[in-house]
Amino acid sequence: DGVAALPAPQNLSVHSINMKHLLIWSPVVLPEEKVYYSVEYQGEYESLYTSDIWIPSKWCSRTEGPECDVTDDITATVPYSLRVRAILGSQTSAWSILEQPFNRNSTILTPPGMEISKDGFHLVIELEDLGPQFQFLVAYWRREPDTKEHAKVVRRGGIPVHLETMEPGALYCVKAQALVKAIGRNSAFSQTKCVEVQGEALPL
């Protein structure tokens, strides 16, 4: 029928950081045309048991692209296949399939952002809210010879958490790492931050 075939999207890849999974691809560029895209996925179960079945992505069954947040589609720690096609009017391109299936256990985990504050003599930490899949291991210590490092698991980010009641004149330091049980991994520790409580050190 003389209509040039709509080119399929190319260069599919997944950028996954802190359990947010973004499928990206090279856009199909046609002069003065508005191209849309459709994304579908298959978990390992589908590819093993019902390989002809692909499931439309929750957020990108028709998107302007060229990217799609597939975080809500990837709900198990198994390999997922992903595919994209272009849509122009009633025309659709062939499907392009992600070369390597994606498993969320490959996500990049960054050290968590954290704010340290003093509430009177209380040492308080607030960690970056990275979502429900994240817990945090916080290490804190008083900077002095032979100091002992304490550790505390913080179940959620985005809320202030009391760590320690400090003594005047002492320096207290803190660092934290993110833990993701769904994939059994943790991030590197953040940089250490220290605070000091004004006033004279108490006599021994």
Place this chain on the structure above:
Amino acid sequence: QGHEFRFGPCQVEGVALPRLWEAFQTMKDTVQAQDNITSVRLLRREVLQNVSGAESCHLTHDLLKFYLNTVFKNYHSKIAELKMLPSLSSLANNFLFIVSKLQPSNHESLSVSDSAHRRFLLFKRAFKQLEIEAALTKAFGEVDILLTWMGKFYR
């Protein structure tokens, strides 16, 4: 915010049980409404009650494999019609992950694995006694019984 199953010696980390419940809840009412045989229960007391820790690894492995190979596979088109594939996908892929982590050891006494297998056969026999469509519908509808039982081993 637990994330770990302990089926006796078998430990599985990385599956959030609340997510499995969420996935099943979206399908539960629709599927259970299609189960007309209210006098029969496949996952009945003799299958799931007083299961020892050692048995639980074997039994979970057998039950989840049956659900993957038989129930979900053959009920898939019905779920597709109901437009609930994302929920089934989430449930099935997490069951697949659990099965891949369960390594029922053969070191235990034969009686443990035999006892677990007898329980599974009770379930499978009851399944086979029903007409296939009715059996699939009932077994799928009983995932809540299965998840409730699995919850006993969740930390």
